[in-house]
Amino acid sequence: MxxxxxxxxxxxxxxxxxxxxxxxxxxxxIAEAAHVxxxxxxxxxxxxxxxxxxxxxxxxxxxxxxxxTIDVLQEKPQEFIRHFAMMVLxxxxxxxxxxxxxxxELSHPxxxxxxxxxxxxxxxxxxxxxxxxxxxxxxxxxxxxxxxHAVMSLAGIINFYFFMTPVRKIVLKNYDDxxxxxxxxxxxxxxxxxxxxxxxxxxx
Amino acid sequence: MxxxxxxxxxxxxxxxxxxxxxxxxxxxxIAEAAHVxxxxxxxxxxxxxxxxxxxxxxxxxxxxxxxxTIDVLQEKPQEFIRHFAMMVLxxxxxxxxxxxxxxxELSHPxxxxxxxxxxxxxxxxxxxxxxxxxxxxxxxxxxxxxxxHAVMSLAGIINFYFFMTPVRKIVLKNYDDxxxxxxxxxxxxxxxxxxxxxxxxxxx
DNA sequence: GTCTATATTGCGATAGAC
DNA sequence: GTCTATCGCAATATAGAC
Numbered sequence: 001m002x003x004x005x006x007x008x009x010x011x012x013x014x015x016x017x018x019x020x021x022x023x024x025x026x027x028x029x030i031a032e033a034a035h036v037x038x039x040x041x042x043x044x045x046x047x048x049x050x051x052x053x054x055x056x057x058x059x060x061x062x063x064x065x066x067x068x069t070i071d072v073l074q075e076k077p078q079e080f081i082r083h084f085a086m087m088v089l090x091x092x093x094x095x096x097x098x099x100x101x102x103x104x105e106l107s108h109p110x111x112x113x114x115x116x117x118x119x120x121x122x123x124x125x126x127x128x129x130x131x132x133x134x135x136x137x138x139x140x141x142x143x144x145x146x147x148x149h150a151v152m153s154l155a156g157i158i159n160f161y162f163f164m165t166p167v168r169k170i171v172l173k174n175y176d177d178x179x180x181x182x183x184x185x186x187x188x189x190x191x192x193x194x195x196x197x198x199x200x201x202x203x204x
Numbered sequence: 205m206x207x208x209x210x211x212x213x214x215x216x217x218x219x220x221x222x223x224x225x226x227x228x229x230x231x232x233x234i235a236e237a238a239h240v241x242x243x244x245x246x247x248x249x250x251x252x253x254x255x256x257x258x259x260x261x262x263x264x265x266x267x268x269x270x271x272x273t274i275d276v277l278q279e280k281p282q283e284f285i286r287h288f289a290m291m292v293l294x295x296x297x298x299x300x301x302x303x304x305x306x307x308x309e310l311s312h313p314x315x316x317x318x319x320x321x322x323x324x325x326x327x328x329x330x331x332x333x334x335x336x337x338x339x340x341x342x343x344x345x346x347x348x349x350x351x352x353h354a355v356m357s358l359a360g361i362i363n364f365y366f367f368m369t370p371v372r373k374i375v376l377k378n379y380d381d382x383x384x385x386x387x388x389x390x391x392x393x394x395x396x397x398x399x400x401x402x403x404x405x406x407x408x
Numbered sequence: 409g410t411c412t413a414t415a416t417t418g419c420g421a422t423a424g425a426c
Numbered sequence: 427g428t429c430t431a432t433c434g435c436a437a438t439a440t441a442g443a444c
Contacts, residue, residue, distance in 0.1 A: 005409085005410090018311045018312065019311070019312050020227065020312055021225035021226055021227050021228065021308075021311075021312055022225055022228065023224065023225050023227040023228035024225065024226065024227035024228075024312070026436075026437060026438085027437085027438065027439090028436090028437085028438095036410085037409095037410060037411055037412090038438090038439095039410075039411070039412090039439085039440075040409085040410070040411095041438095041439095042438080042439060042440070043409075043410085047438075047439070048438070048439095100311045103307045103310070103311055103367070104225075104311060106307070106367060106368070106370050106371070107222045107223070107304045107307055107308060108222065108223050108224055108225055108228070109370060113370070114374060117371055117374045117375060118374070121371060121375065122374075122375050125375050145389060145393075146385065146386075146389055148376055149365075149385070149386045149389050149390070150389070150393070152364070152365045152368065152372070152386065152390075153361045153365070153389070153390045153393055155364060155368070156360045156361045156362070156363065156364025156365055156368075156390075157357050157360045157361045157364075158360070159360065159364060160356070160359060160360025160361075160363060160364045161353075161356045161357070161360055163307070163310060164310070164356065164359070164360075165310075166310050166313060166317070167310070167321055167325060168356070170318060170321045170322070170326075171321060171325065171326050171329050172352055181350065181353070182350075182353045182356065185349060185350055185353050185354070185357070186353070186356075186357045186360075188397070189349075189354070189357055189393075189394060189397030189398055190393060190397060191397075192396060192397040192398075192399075193392070193393030193394060193395075193396040193397030194393055194396075195396075209427085209428090230418080230419065230420085231419085231420065231421090232418090232419085232420090240428085241428060241429055241430085242420090242421095243421085243422075243428075243429070243430090244427085244428070244429095245420090245421095246420080246421060246422070247427075247428080251420070251421070252420065252421090
């Protein structure tokens with residue numbers, strides 16, 4: 001069973017690395033969870049680090065795949081941003097580990113972080129950037145906004161919620177896990193917030 | 205030098221834990237950075253875990269201290285939210301480690317996470333919750349918004365930006381680090397987005 | 409390709425001198 | 427209160443049998 005053992009190792013390692021931190025997981029532990037011998041990790045991936053890199057690759061490829069399902073050029077900016085947000089929601093619901101690995105990478109970057117950003121995150125950033133630019137040109141969004149900042153605001157308003165899930169479970173009395181409703185309201189706030197015909201009175 | 209060695213250990217450990225993960229840092233490494241003997245960690249903190257807990261305590265106490273500087277009851281909701289955001293900005297600029305520890309705790313919670321949330325984060329959440337409620341009662345904010353979701357949106361739009369700093373440095377061409385400008389625009393987007401007299405036309 | 413056994417290294421904690 | 431030395435343990439990686 002060649003491919004099978006490899007895939008089982010990746011699947012088994014996926015939840016373990018963020019749960020205990022890279023250094024906190026032992027290859028024995030991963031091998032046990034995958035029902036393979038610990039020596040198989042060195043055999044297939046050249047060692048623990050190679051396995052970690054393989055997990056990263058599997059995870060972040062999913063972002064690319066998802067981005068390809070929508071086309072920024074063929075939709076109105078607001079519609080595109082809504083679709084994009086729903087796509088992000090979908091990723092979080094189906095694979096909660098992507099964000100955990102991203103956060104792990106951001107606090108202690110591995111040599112592959114830059115590669116991941118260039119390969120997978122930059123495209124998402126650029127796509128949103130284009131959508132907002134189009135909206136400004138079309139007179140839908142305010143023209144004096146900093147677009148790069150707006151992209152970060154959109155990313156934050158959507159993603160932070162998912163990352164804070166453990167906090168929400170403790171802080172919220174009636175925790176009901178309505179992620180879709182959250183994203184819809186968040187996107188409404190964001191789109192309302194950058195709309196051109198909705199200027200806030202300046203407050204000195 | 206009693207207190208001095210203790211404090212030096214906390215200061216030395218602060219950047220190391222998030223940089224390599226809890227398990228990835230050795231007590232010898234921390235002791236060396238603090239210019240104390242490694243045995244001092246067990247002597248002062250009862251072991252590595254006690255030192256980690258002490259670092260958490262020092263860091264998250266700062267949130268409490270900052271919250272006490274503004275009073276939700278004595279300001280208009282918008283003003284309060286702006287002040288709160290500037291306070292968060294201030295914390296991030298003066299101590300980048302709080303967020304790193306929060307992220308570390310969220311991906312692999314230590315036994316102290318719940319304690320930290322109850323002691324330090326819940327109050328911040330409740331304070332914002334009150335400000336938004338007041339704004340709704342006063343007819344300033346939309347009355348049909350989910351307040352808890354709105355609090356998460358506000359937290360996300362502000363905090364995510366700081367956490368993504370390493371990504372921003374790679375993705376943005378002219379990275380100029382204008383955090384204050386970011387927060388001001390983000391808050392404007394958020395406040396505009398929940399304003400009552402600014403309803404978005406429904407799509408569909 | 410898969411296993412056992414092991415070489416080697418480094419860890420956290422502590423006993424005991426000063 | 428601070429140091430050295432060391433104990434006991436667990437880690438990764440690998441050699442070699444099957």
